[in-house]
Amino acid sequence: MEKLSIVIPVLNEQETINIFFETLEKISAKIPQYEFEYWFIDDGSTDTTIKILEELHQSFPNVHFIEFSRNFGKESAIYAGLQHSTGKFVILMDVDLQDPPELIPEMLRTIESGDFDSVGTKRISRDKKHRILNFFSSYFYAIINKISNTHIVEGARDYRIMTRQMVDSILSMQEYNRFSKGLFSWVGFKQKYIEYENINRVAGKTSWSVWSLIKYSIEGIVSFSQAPLMLSFFMGFISFFIALIFIIILFVRHFIDPGAAINGWTSMVVILLMVSGVQLLSLGIIGRYISNIYLEVKKRPIYLARKIK
Ligand code: UDP
Ligand code: MG
Numbered sequence: 001m002e003k004l005s006i007v008i009p010v011l012n013e014q015e016t017i018n019i020f021f022e023t024l025e026k027i028s029a030k031i032p033q034y035e036f037e038y039w040f041i042d043d044g045s046t047d048t049t050i051k052i053l054e055e056l057h058q059s060f061p062n063v064h065f066i067e068f069s070r071n072f073g074k075e076s077a078i079y080a081g082l083q084h085s086t087g088k089f090v091i092l093m094d095v096d097l098q099d100p101p102e103l104i105p106e107m108l109r110t111i112e113s114g115d116f117d118s119v120g121t122k123r124i125s126r127d128k129k130h131r132i133l134n135f136f137s138s139y140f141y142a143i144i145n146k147i148s149n150t151h152i153v154e155g156a157r158d159y160r161i162m163t164r165q166m167v168d169s170i171l172s173m174q175e176y177n178r179f180s181k182g183l184f185s186w187v188g189f190k191q192k193y194i195e196y197e198n199i200n201r202v203a204g205k206t207s208w209s210v211w212s213l214i215k216y217s218i219e220g221i222v223s224f225s226q227a228p229l230m231l232s233f234f235m236g237f238i239s240f241f242i243a244l245i246f247i248i249i250l251f252v253r254h255f256i257d258p259g260a261a262i263n264g265w266t267s268m269v270v271i272l273l274m275v276s277g278v279q280l281l282s283l284g285i286i287g288r289y290i291s292n293i294y295l296e297v298k299k300r301p302i303y304l305a306r307k308i309k
Helices: 017-030 049-059 074-084 101-112 131-147 164-172 180-186 210-224 227-256 265-297
Strands: 002-010 034-042 063-068 089-092 118-123 156-163 191-196 305-308
Touching: 002 017, 002 074, 017 034, 017 049, 017 101, 034 049, 034 074, 049 063, 063 074, 074 089, 074 164, 074 180, 089 101, 089 164, 101 118, 101 156, 101 191, 131 210, 131 227, 156 164, 156 180, 180 210, 210 227, 210 265, 227 265
Parallel strands: 002 034, 002 089, 034 063, 118 191
Antiparallel strands: 063 305, 089 156, 118 156
């Protein structure tokens, strides 16, 4: 029997874990040629999540879990799960059933054919409740795909199946700032995307806030594009060019009309604000990249586990 690993990051998911597990066991019964191996990664939950995982582990020997020493973020949880999975194929999915488990047999068939190394999923519709967020989200994909060489698939979920070879490739990227959507695409290989309609959470609530989504988008851009650095260069170039023209105009004017008083307090202030604004913005952009370098060179571990079972 082949082994199929399921990697599931969980953060405060006491309401969803058992529902998820029951649903997956039903799917497992339908594909008897595979033995399921579950790896739940408890990403520093503060509710009873870890107790539920301990219980599951006691009753089902194929259920494993890693308890993080604190919250390290979903990206770190994904890394830990992939690292410990032993299956021939590995599925990465959320615990809230927003990633439809009914797709698993189809994903398995596709990857078994050998034509693909990974089968991912993408949502073709979004949660109607967050119109503004959806609007910005589509802009984010448009921008990042313009300025990055790595193609980030719009609406792609982390939900995917991978071959062992692809899992090892993902793990070979040891970076601390892990933007999974980019990493999965960066490794290349033959990938296919299955589309599905958005499904709401079965229970519990999302741990993402608007602020964390903004930070996540910036992280994606900084990790997979150097274009913002070029932006400071271009802004500097343009203001230098404008300054040059003005110098020539003022110089010429000095000879044509030597006594002319230069008036214009308003224009002075505008120019001053504009130029210092551009400088601060550039510093901010450079600073953002430096902060990533800083985190990388410290070479801190991607996660710390309190318990692995
Ligand atoms: N999650 C995690 N660490 C975090 C945030 C989320 O492990 O810091 C897990 C969470 O338990 C869930 C999955 O990642 O299984 C997706 O989270 P969520 O459903 O909150 O995000 P959404 O589906 O709204 O994007
Ligand atoms: Mg969710």
